[in-house]
Amino acid sequence: MAGFAGRLARCWYSGFLRSPLQVPALGLHVGGPAMQTSQKDFNNAVSQLKLLKEDPGNEVKLKLYALYKQATEGPCNVPKPGMLDFINKTKWDAWNALGSLSKEAARQNYVDLVSKLSASSESPSPEAPAADRKQPESDSLVVTSGDGITTIRLNRPTKKNALTTQMYHDIIAALQAASKDESPITVLTGSGDYFCSGNDLTNFTSLPAGGPEEMARSSAVLLRDFVNCFIDFPKPLVAVVNGPAVGISVTILGLFDVVYATDRATFHTPFSHLGQSPEGCSSYTFPKIMGSSKAAEMLLFGKKLTAQEACAQGLVTEVFPDSTFQKEVWARLKAYSKLPPNAMRISKQIIRDREKEKLHAVNAEESNVLRERWLSDECMNAIASFLSRKSKL
Numbered sequence: 001m002a003g004f005a006g007r008l009a010r011c012w013y014s015g016f017l018r019s020p021l022q023v024p025a026l027g028l029h030v031g032g033p034a035m036q037t038s039q040k041d042f043n044n045a046v047s048q049l050k051l052l053k054e055d056p057g058n059e060v061k062l063k064l065y066a067l068y069k070q071a072t073e074g075p076c077n078v079p080k081p082g083m084l085d086f087i088n089k090t091k092w093d094a095w096n097a098l099g100s101l102s103k104e105a106a107r108q109n110y111v112d113l114v115s116k117l118s119a120s121s122e123s124p125s126p127e128a129p130a131a132d133r134k135q136p137e138s139d140s141l142v143v144t145s146g147d148g149i150t151t152i153r154l155n156r157p158t159k160k161n162a163l164t165t166q167m168y169h170d171i172i173a174a175l176q177a178a179s180k181d182e183s184p185i186t187v188l189t190g191s192g193d194y195f196c197s198g199n200d201l202t203n204f205t206s207l208p209a210g211g212p213e214e215m216a217r218s219s220a221v222l223l224r225d226f227v228n229c230f231i232d233f234p235k236p237l238v239a240v241v242n243g244p245a246v247g248i249s250v251t252i253l254g255l256f257d258v259v260y261a262t263d264r265a266t267f268h269t270p271f272s273h274l275g276q277s278p279e280g281c282s283s284y285t286f287p288k289i290m291g292s293s294k295a296a297e298m299l300l301f302g303k304k305l306t307a308q309e310a311c312a313q314g315l316v317t318e319v320f321p322d323s324t325f326q327k328e329v330w331a332r333l334k335a336y337s338k339l340p341p342n343a344m345r346i347s348k349q350i351i352r353d354r355e356k357e358k359l360h361a362v363n364a365e366e367s368n369v370l371r372e373r374w375l376s377d378e379c380m381n382a383i384a385s386f387l388s389r390k391s392k393l
């Protein structure tokens with residue numbers, strides 16, 4: 001709570017929402033006779049917001065921001081921030097989208113929203129955490145164990161399973177727990193039609209107090225820690241690639257033991273398009289797996305591979321028809337999970353251990369290079385462009 005309240009106190013929020021049209025689309029009051037919210041109710045709601053136990057997420061915070069500005073200052077009449085100032089531009093867009101909504105209606109909507117948030121943050125969690133496993137902090141990751149398999153499922157299908165900062169932390173924790181649990185095999189997969197669309201590009205818009213440099217520094221540390229967990233994972237690690245994969249969800253595949261893919265999957269690392277550079281040890285594993293020129297076509301030019309192509313180049317172990325993918329893959333993994341677990345661990349160790357030191361060094365170097373890249377104009381422009389919906393990769 002201290003973190004969230006602290007951030008609110010600092011300025012309210014530095015997050016992001018792409019479409020300003022979502023604000024009026026949320027069923028908020030637009031005027032009419034039932035406006036009875038007093039200034040006191042509004043002030044109480046402002047104070048109540050600081051007591052929320054959970055961060056309500058960027059979209060809600062943006063809505064709150066717009067309503068607060070409309071309630072206190074009326075319709076937006078300040079100049080629109082420049083195109084590259086994308087955080088302030090998005091805040092401006094959200095406020096501006098409220099149009100001529102009256103101050104009273106904005107106050108009412110603000111109070112209603114805070115009251116809804118307070119009620120949901122007080123209700124008990126519907127699922128008790130499993131006794132033997134710390135559950136992920138967010139619903140965007142689901143970890144289950146059964147039939148000798150621990151499954152880590154990316155569960156943010158409406159955002160194509162893009163990885164939020166919280167999800168990186170949750171995956172690290174899930175891998176650490178899985179490395180010690182009873183299941184002989186660990187699987188990473190996704191919910192919905194995508195495996196994963198890579199790093200959530202809005203991660204870069206929540207600027208900490210230390211500004212972009214601090215954001216780049218902490219992201220580089222997080223990236224290094226995240227990838228290290230894959231390098232060090234001691235048991236058979238299998239990717240069940242249920243759909244297209246982008247960015248870091250492709251690069252880390254070089255650190256998996258086996259990769260099964262549906263024939264709908266594609267593999268795409270648009271780093272140059274984003275003004276970024278390779279991570280996940282791909283600058284080392286991809287040339288080893290597919291040869292340097294095929295690796296360069298993916299990592300430099302962002303060539304998108306079909307599942308069949310990725311299989312031909314050794315990144316994917318086997319491709320299955322989408323109609324039978326889940327059935328075939330899980331049946332096979334269930335059978336593999338009955339093999340003697342110690343033999344599998346030791347075999348993995350002997351295959352992977354001599355590479356570990358090199359992989360850690362590569363990971364550290366890639367993370368450092370990316371730290372610089374994230375501060376470059378090329379990268380900032382590419383992210384601004386994605387967020388303002390001008391480009392799709």
Ligand SMILES: CCCC/C=C/CC(=O)SCCNC(=O)CCNC(=O)[C@H](O)C(C)(C)COP(=O)(O)OP(=O)(O)OC[C@H]1O[C@@H](n2cnc3c(N)ncnc32)[C@H](O)[C@@H]1OP(=O)(O)O
Pocket residue numbers: 018158159160162163168197198199200201202219220222223246247248249270271274276279386392393
């Ligand atoms: C701290 C560690 C940092 C590690 C760094 C890693 C580098 C990378 O991973 S680079 C790769 C980053 N990923 C991308 O550039 C992909 C961006 N997304 C897209 O190009 C497209 O969304 C898509 C091709 C993946 C899917 O296109 P499609 O038309 O099918 O669906 P959309 O309408 O675009 O997407 C639905 C929904 O999901 C949001 N979304 C998808 N991917 C991302 C993402 N990576 N970051 C943030 N949001 C994403 C998309 O904006 C849509 O949201 P709305 O419904 O709210 O508009």
